[in-house]
Amino acid sequence: MENITGIILYINGAMLLAGGIMVALFSKNIIKMIIGFTVAETGVNVILITTGFINNKVAPILSKFQQMNAPASVAVDPVPQALVLTAIVIGIAVSALFLFYSLRFYTDHKTLDRDHMEESDD
Amino acid sequence: MINPILTIIIPLLFGFLMPILYKILKNKAYLLLMLIYMFNIIVLLFLLPYVYDKPFMVEIAKVKPPFGIVLFFSFYSTIFSLLVNIFAFFLIFVKMNKENDFDNEKVFLTIFPIIMAASVSLINTMDIFNVFVFLEIVTISSYLLAGLKKQNNTDISVIKFITGTSIGSLLFLIGISAIYKLTGTLNILDMHQIIMNNPSFNTFYFSIGLMFLIAGMLFELYLFPGNIFVIDIYAYSSAISGAIFSGIILTAVTYIFVQIFTLLSISHIFNNMILIFAVITMLSAEFAALTSKNLKRTLGFSSFGQSGLIISLFAISNLLGNKQNDIFNLAILLIILHAFAKFTLFITLNKFINKNGRIIKGFQNFPLSVIGFILSIFLIAGIPPFPGFFVKFNIIIELLRVNYLWFVILILISAVLEILYFFRMARELFLVNEDENTNECISMIFPVSVIILLLILITFNTNKSITYMSRDYKKDVDFMKSKLIKSNYSANKNTLIDSRSIKE
Numbered sequence: 001m002e003n004i005t006g007i008i009l010y011i012n013g014a015m016l017l018a019g020g021i022m023v024a025l026f027s028k029n030i031i032k033m034i035i036g037f038t039v040a041e042t043g044v045n046v047i048l049i050t051t052g053f054i055n056n057k058v059a060p061i062l063s064k065f066q067q068m069n070a071p072a073s074v075a076v077d078p079v080p081q082a083l084v085l086t087a088i089v090i091g092i093a094v095s096a097l098f099l100f101y102s103l104r105f106y107t108d109h110k111t112l113d114r115d116h117m118e119e120s121d122d
Numbered sequence: 123m124i125n126p127i128l129t130i131i132i133p134l135l136f137g138f139l140m141p142i143l144y145k146i147l148k149n150k151a152y153l154l155l156m157l158i159y160m161f162n163i164i165v166l167l168f169l170l171p172y173v174y175d176k177p178f179m180v181e182i183a184k185v186k187p188p189f190g191i192v193l194f195f196s197f198y199s200t201i202f203s204l205l206v207n208i209f210a211f212f213l214i215f216v217k218m219n220k221e222n223d224f225d226n227e228k229v230f231l232t233i234f235p236i237i238m239a240a241s242v243s244l245i246n247t248m249d250i251f252n253v254f255v256f257l258e259i260v261t262i263s264s265y266l267l268a269g270l271k272k273q274n275n276t277d278i279s280v281i282k283f284i285t286g287t288s289i290g291s292l293l294f295l296i297g298i299s300a301i302y303k304l305t306g307t308l309n310i311l312d313m314h315q316i317i318m319n320n321p322s323f324n325t326f327y328f329s330i331g332l333m334f335l336i337a338g339m340l341f342e343l344y345l346f347p348g349n350i351f352v353i354d355i356y357a358y359s360s361a362i363s364g365a366i367f368s369g370i371i372l373t374a375v376t377y378i379f380v381q382i383f384t385l386l387s388i389s390h391i392f393n394n395m396i397l398i399f400a401v402i403t404m405l406s407a408e409f410a411a412l413t414s415k416n417l418k419r420t421l422g423f424s425s426f427g428q429s430g431l432i433i434s435l436f437a438i439s440n441l442l443g444n445k446q447n448d449i450f451n452l453a454i455l456l457i458i459l460h461a462f463a464k465f466t467l468f469i470t471l472n473k474f475i476n477k478n479g480r481i482i483k484g485f486q487n488f489p490l491s492v493i494g495f496i497l498s499i500f501l502i503a504g505i506p507p508f509p510g511f512f513v514k515f516n517i518i519i520e521l522l523r524v525n526y527l528w529f530v531i532l533i534l535i536s537a538v539l540e541i542l543y544f545f546r547m548a549r550e551l552f553l554v555n556e557d558e559n560t561n562e563c564i565s566m567i568f569p570v571s572v573i574i575l576l577l578i579l580i581t582f583n584t585n586k587s588i589t590y591m592s593r594d595y596k597k598d599v600d601f602m603k604s605k606l607i608k609s610n611y612s613a614n615k616n617t618l619i620d621s622r623s624i625k626e
Binding site (some may be wrong): 017021024025030033037040041044047048051079080083086087090093094097098101102104105108114116117 | 278
């Protein structure tokens with residue numbers, strides 16, 4: 001029973017990741033690609049947070065420990081949570097730049113088709 | 123001794139301050155960056171004799187490893203840090219001539235120190251999540267750098283670049299989470315120790331984590347299939363960006379990949395898998411370089427080809443099981459020579475080509491740059507008496523000694539292809555005779571002269587350089603591992619691993 005939550009979360013994360021990458025790779029529309037990546041990123045974050053998840057344990061926040069007067073072993077692993085925070089920030093930066101280039105591309109070419117390339121002599 | 127962490131902190135600080143500083147200093151900001159890189163070069167040069175004996179450890183926030191993030195300035199990592207700082211110094215010198223290589227010089231001056239600081243951190247860090255963060259800083263800055271000179275198809279090539287590298291970072295992150303789940307640590311040396319000290323270690327799950335990690339790195343290292351997304355960046359952005367991608371970023375990423383791969387690759391299946399991908403990259407990129415007419419694209423493919431060759435050599439070195447053998451040392455030397463040659467090729471190429479990457483000016487206009495370009499070609503193509511020849515020759519001898527005849531044949535095929543397209547480039551430089559009266563500018567004379575002098579110096583001291591670079595890498599690793607605190611921690615962690623294995 002204890003592992004079921006973890007397994008469900010892993011499957012959930014894996015499905016989000018696979019679906020997101022499929023959309024990002026096979027969609028011709030750049031905005032759909034960005035949405036795909038955002039979904040995939042959420043999937044990875046779910047997987048990452050599940051890594052530190054232990055059933056029936058509390059969040060590793062200092063004030064809670066003090067109230068409970070409990071040892072650190074009653075808390076879930078805080079490292080993956082810190083990692084996810086960093087990953088979210090990085091993800092936002094990447095999405096922002098992705099959107100910036102999409103906008104610039106659309107302004108010049110009036111299309112969001114990623115296969116649209118101008119002729120060049122190479 | 124000055125703390126080498128300053129070589130990372132100072133550029134990073136000035137990178138973020140640059141938008142304000144540029145308003146005050148205008149073009150003197152280039153001078154400021156040059157002073158910063160000069161300082162870095164001096165610090166690292168003073169550090170080199172120290173790290174020749176043992177690595178220098180820097181604890182971040184005074185937290186002991188493996189709990190805290192730690193940087194190890196080993197002999198190799200200091201050499202690589204020095205190399206990228208020298209490139210940065212030259213690049214800023216070249217950029218000082220106020221030519222409009224980029225649409226927005228302020229953005230370039232902001233992101234360049236950040237790329238440099240992240241690259242040096244990447245080379246020296248021993249924390250796997252830190253690797254991910256710095257890799258992302260380098261990559262995100264590269265997105266901006268690639269789009270700074272707007273040409274036909276620049277935007278769509280950057281979009282492709284983001285697609286490839288984003289897939290890479292997602293896979294890398296999953297790899298990190300899987301390996302952390304199994305080992306309970308983010309320190310690469312600690313992971314290595316756990317794998318070595320626990321015969322009952324769950325290698326199947328660890329291998330899956332490592333597979334994701336390596337798959338992510340294939341995209342970040344521009345190996346096949348990651349390079350499909352990257353090549354247009356070389357073709358449709360400034361040649362200066364190409365110099366940064368091939369000379370600085372690729373060098374830093376290759377080095378950290380080698381660290382991770384050498385310390386964590388426990389199974390021959392992975393070494394063989396990497397070898398296959400690297401060989402495919404090497405051959406396909408060299409053939410593609412031969413067929414491409416755009417010079418920047420050709421050099422991009424050539425970088426991928428060389429990267430494939432270097433990674434193949436590390437894979438073979440791992441397969442042989444003796445990590446301190448000559449193939450490892452020679453491959454490290456090859457990374458340095460490749461970085462040197464590609465950096466020079468790209469910064470000199472910037473002067474000769476039009477926006478389609480075709481040569482429009484040649485020897486008559488820029489004699490010194492053409493000489494620098496040709497010497498770099500000789501260096502990388504392995505023409506005697508240049509060091510590239512002796513390094514490749516020694517690699518072939520070593521490979522024949524361990525019965526890797528098939529790989530020697532592949533190296534020779536790729537070398538022939540390289541010579542063909544490099545000589546085609548060199549021939550064009552002498553044939554083009556543009557009437558336009560352009561002269562070699564002062565900003566090119568200094569770096570190109572220094573590079574030519576350095577090349578001549580290395581050429582006359584090839585054997586000494588090979589001997590100097592030959593090193594027992596395992597000794598450095600053992601020293602670094604001895605710095606990890608043990609006490610009760612190891613015992614507790616073993617319990618942690620056991621309890622996790624039981625739970626699963």
